[in-house]
Amino acid sequence: MTTLAYTPFIDPINAQDFWFVLLLPLAFFIAVGYKAVRTVDMRLYWRQVLTFTIQIVGGIILLGIGAYLVIAYAIPSLAPMPG
Amino acid sequence: MSTDRATLDIPAAVLAFLFPGAGQMFRGQLYRGAMASVGVLGLFLSGLLIGGIDVIDSKEDPIWFFGQAIVGPGAFAVDALHQSQFKAWAKVPSITGRPTWDTRSGYPVETRTWIEPVPGAPDQPGKNKDILRRGHWEWRTPTDASATAGPPNKKSIAKMNELGTLFVTIAGMLNFIIILDALMPTKRSKPGRNALDKLDTPAGLAVDAAISVTSTGTGS
Numbered sequence: 203m204t205t206l207a208y209t210p211f212i213d214p215i216n217a218q219d220f221w222f223v224l225l226l227p228l229a230f231f232i233a234v235g236y237k238a239v240r241t242v243d244m245r246l247y248w249r250q251v252l253t254f255t256i257q258i259v260g261g262i263i264l265l266g267i268g269a270y271l272v273i274a275y276a277i278p279s280l281a282p283m284p285g
Numbered sequence: 286m287s288t289d290r291a292t293l294d295i296p297a298a299v300l301a302f303l304f305p306g307a308g309q310m311f312r313g314q315l316y317r318g319a320m321a322s323v324g325v326l327g328l329f330l331s332g333l334l335i336g337g338i339d340v341i342d343s344k345e346d347p348i349w350f351f352g353q354a355i356v357g358p359g360a361f362a363v364d365a366l367h368q369s370q371f372k373a374w375a376k377v378p379s380i381t382g383r384p385t386w387d388t389r390s391g392y393p394v395e396t397r398t399w400i401e402p403v404p405g406a407p408d409q410p411g412k413n414k415d416i417l418r419r420g421h422w423e424w425r426t427p428t429d430a431s432a433t434a435g436p437p438n439k440k441s442i443a444k445m446n447e448l449g450t451l452f453v454t455i456a457g458m459l460n461f462i463i464i465l466d467a468l469m470p471t472k473r474s475k476p477g478r479n480a481l482d483k484l485d486t487p488a489g490l491a492v493d494a495a496i497s498v499t500s501t502g503t504g505s
Binding site: 209210211212213214215216217218221224227228230231232233234235236237238239244247 | 305306309316317318320321323324325327328330331333334335336337338339371437438439441442443444445446448449451452455456459460462463466
């Protein structure tokens with residue numbers, strides 16, 4: 203069996219250890235596309251893109267913190283594990 | 286009676302589906318359309334870069350493909366390429382007990398081998414009865430003497446597959462919004478609804494300073 207070299211767009215990248223960094227381009231491109239059709243005054247476009255990007259990333263972080271609190275504290279207090 | 290009933294711009298919507306942002310460009314909003322295109326294609330190509338071609342698979346991930354397909358012909362082209370050039374045939378289990386032939390992705394331990402057609406070969410179970418009578422790629426184990434080469438692509442797993450699939454599917458969802466905007470031109474509210482919309486507030490100036498390196502294009 204032969205081992206193939208990495209081919210961009212065909213093989214996956216190896217970013218398992220820092221996958222969360224990829225949320226930044228995700229939020230940025232969502233903001234670029236969404237604000238392209240929602241911004242009224244296009245002079246404000248990049249400002250709104252940056253704002254929306256920060257809002258998305260901030261929202262994801264808050265969701266992560268919320269999920270951690272539920273799993274680490276709320277659920278154990280409601281249903282303590284035996285032992 | 287209201288006189289501002291929205292009219293449907295069908296040609297713009299069709300163009301928007303054929304290429305992200307083309308609907309807005311068709312209506313003369315070049316900068317808006319170009320940025321919509323950058324957003325959708327940026328997500329689409331980033332997803333392919335992260336998870337590889339494996340993230341677009343109408344056969345093995347049909348639910349996700351419903352969302353991905355809204356990106357347009359590009360998603361169908363990549364899927365067709367994936368199905369035709371990166372998969373191979375194998376016997377798969379069947380509820381009838383007789384394995385049937387179907388295409389699937391390869392496992393890392395398998396090799397893809399070209400099988401020459403066998404005239405007069407017997408019918409096989411399932412809908413691909415003539416598979417042995419026509420040439421086809423087939424998955425074999427590495428120990429098989431006729432094994433030639435491994436899978437043509439690495440199957441993405443874990444976070445890379447999740448994120449790549451998510452990127453491409455969100456690209457489709459975003460393009461859906463952009464197609465709707467082309468179909469029914471948005472009645473956009475007036476600017477200045479929040480502080481960041483106003484150019485001269487401290488918050489607005491702070492954001493301006495942060496993005497001073499970027500261009501402020503003036504589309505319609």
